[in-house]
Amino acid sequence: MSKKIMVVDDNVDIVETLSSIVRAQGYQVATADNGQAFLADVENQKPDLVLLDVMMPGLATKDILAQLASKSVHPPVVLVTVVRFSQAEIETLQQNKAIVGYIAKPFDLKTIVELLQKA
Amino acid sequence: MNVGPLSPGLLVSILVLIASLGAFGFWFSLDASVVSHPLFVLAILLVIFWLGIVWHLLEKNRQLREAMKKMAALEEINQLKDQLLTITSHELRTPITPIKANLQMLLSDYFGPLNETQKKSIQMVLRNAEHLDRLIEDILDVSRLEAGTMKFEYQTIDLLETIQSSVQSIQPLAQQKNIQIFHEPGMLPPLLADPHRLSQVMNNLLTNAVKFSHPGGVIRVSSRLENHEILVAVQDTGIGVSAEEIPKLFKPFSQADTSLTRRYEGFGLGLAISKGIVENHGGSIWMQSNRGSGAVVSFKLPILQVPPPLKRFSFFDTPKTGGHA
Numbered sequence: 001m002s003k004k005i006m007v008v009d010d011n012v013d014i015v016e017t018l019s020s021i022v023r024a025q026g027y028q029v030a031t032a033d034n035g036q037a038f039l040a041d042v043e044n045q046k047p048d049l050v051l052l053d054v055m056m057p058g059l060a061t062k063d064i065l066a067q068l069a070s071k072s073v074h075p076p077v078v079l080v081t082v083v084r085f086s087q088a089e090i091e092t093l094q095q096n097k098a099i100v101g102y103i104a105k106p107f108d109l110k111t112i113v114e115l116l117q118k119a
Numbered sequence: 120m121n122v123g124p125l126s127p128g129l130l131v132s133i134l135v136l137i138a139s140l141g142a143f144g145f146w147f148s149l150d151a152s153v154v155s156h157p158l159f160v161l162a163i164l165l166v167i168f169w170l171g172i173v174w175h176l177l178e179k180n181r182q183l184r185e186a187m188k189k190m191a192a193l194e195e196i197n198q199l200k201d202q203l204l205t206i207t208s209h210e211l212r213t214p215i216t217p218i219k220a221n222l223q224m225l226l227s228d229y230f231g232p233l234n235e236t237q238k239k240s241i242q243m244v245l246r247n248a249e250h251l252d253r254l255i256e257d258i259l260d261v262s263r264l265e266a267g268t269m270k271f272e273y274q275t276i277d278l279l280e281t282i283q284s285s286v287q288s289i290q291p292l293a294q295q296k297n298i299q300i301f302h303e304p305g306m307l308p309p310l311l312a313d314p315h316r317l318s319q320v321m322n323n324l325l326t327n328a329v330k331f332s333h334p335g336g337v338i339r340v341s342s343r344l345e346n347h348e349i350l351v352a353v354q355d356t357g358i359g360v361s362a363e364e365i366p367k368l369f370k371p372f373s374q375a376d377t378s379l380t381r382r383y384e385g386f387g388l389g390l391a392i393s394k395g396i397v398e399n400h401g402g403s404i405w406m407q408s409n410r411g412s413g414a415v416v417s418f419k420l421p422i423l424q425v426p427p428p429l430k431r432f433s434f435f436d437t438p439k440t441g442g443h444a
Contacts, residue, residue: 017217017221020224021229082216083205083208106212106252
């Protein structure tokens with residue numbers, strides 16, 4: 001059975017774009033358009049990887065990650081962000097074991113494909 | 120920000136003044152003729168002098184409170200600017216994300232094969248989307264430099280590697296115009312700097328050199344150690360600018376001749392951003408040129424032991440820079 005990637009972003013077009021790329025690479029896809037919907041569905045979906053947008057309305061990213069830690073599933077998370085992190089911020093993020101990387105928006109197709117191939 | 124109470128010095132002065140007035144009042148109540156005593160007159164003069172000191176300290180205290188209030192207001196404006204930058208960055212970059220990715224998917228035949236005309240058309244749209252993305256980043260960088268919020272990641276680097284990498288990345292653009300780039304590397308010591316930001320400076324200088332060079336031209340990049348500073352120069356054989364036009368090139372949104380803005384695409388932000396980055400590294404940047412005979416843009420960087428403090432820019436107020444050479 002193919003791996004499942006969960007795409008979490010409040011922008012419908014970005015969700016659709018990432019979903020198309022994920023499917024084209026032969027993976028299953030699940031989506032959520034905000035942090036709460038993601039947390040409500042993550043145990044049910046049991047994703048192998050989460051592409052999580054930073055700066056969604058509602059729950060802050062750190063709160064989403066904190067609540068994810070208390071769930072029964074602990075998928076690796078890649079942050080997808082327009083914010084350019086500093087080295088210090090990356091080091092702080094790396095302290096959270098769930099985070100395995102981050103991708104800057106606007107991303108290249110190649111970056112997402114390479115990431116999925118490593119998943 | 121809290122504005123503090125009266126300073127201890129001022130409180131002591133007021134207490135001394137009250138105590139003195141009380142003592143003289145008591146002395147006068149004991150003997151009314153004391154007013155003609157020279158010591159009493161001297162004491163009154165001293166009280167007047169003390170009153171002056173108290174008045175002066177009160178005025179200083181008022182000025183200090185006002186300055187602190189202004190600083191608090193400025194701090195608040197700066198925080199708002201920072202928030203605005205983050206929001207602007209998010210709102211401008213978000214729509215470009217699906218545009219770029221979908222165009223790349225189309226070109227990679229995700230939605231079926233395209234014919235050559237369709238591919239060319241999509242490539243053109245993608246090129247423009249990427250150009251727009253770079254412009255947004257440049258505008259945000261100018262704003263970050265003005266707000267003093269640009270992030271610098273200092274580490275010990277080999278600047279030659281940074282220069283080589285920039286030269287390599289500009290080669291395809293140079294080849295389109297049959298322009299040759301020669302790099303004459305000197306021996307450089309390790310440098311404490313932000314490699315990403317210095318790459319940005321080199322890319323800006325090289326892009327300008329290619330953009331304003333005639334087809335078949337030559338660009339020379341040199342780097343050397345001079346008086347404990349690293350000196351890098353990018354020389355082109357392009358259209359050049361007059362000496363009077365040089366200072367305004369280091370301000371945002373200005374190409375020397377406004378008609379050039381249309382002939383040579385770009386907002387004219389590269390040199391302004393480069394100046395901000397170089398000066399934040401404790402260095403300086405300048406240009407030597409004459410109209411019609413090419414230009415040399417040089418920058419020098421000190422060999423630092425610790426990162427310099429972050430500098431804020433006011434590109435639109437300060438008339439300096441440019442005539443350094």
